[in-house]
Amino acid sequence: MLRLVPTRQDGTQRSFAAQSDLGPERDLDSSLVLDGAPRYRTKLLHTTPDEAYRTVLWDCTRGSFRWYFDADEVVYILVGRVIVREDDGRVRRLGPGDTALFTRGTTNVWEVPQYVKKLAIHRLRKPTLRARAFRVARGVRGMLWTAVLRSKSSART
8 A cells, every 4th residue: 555645735745854753862771882872762654554564763863882673674864874883893884875774683883973863664573474364365355356346347348
């Protein structure tokens, strides 16, 4: 299903990335912080009906911290920069427009020189039986609807 971004009465799109749309600032767990006093904000934008995926907007102030990904996460950097130090020694620098995938179970160090804002898509887990049943039911409904439309159009001819 396609969901459009709500528009204002003047026809312009409402930005999901507005600062006021994010939640209150919070401290990162002190056991994760390596340098500075990073604070973050987050906003849940969307969760799929089967709860397998969610999209969030997240930002963070200057600091360095260890991060564990408990889900697959695709990030798209909107504003600012981050230096990611992987456990195997690789260093990745991400800035506006960059995309990266962090697989579930990954642990690395994030260094935020000033500020970073990202859009993140989380794949929370493998589809459950409920999720698979939801997809099958949606497919069956689509096939039934197509059959009904075909029978109506053939009855007219």
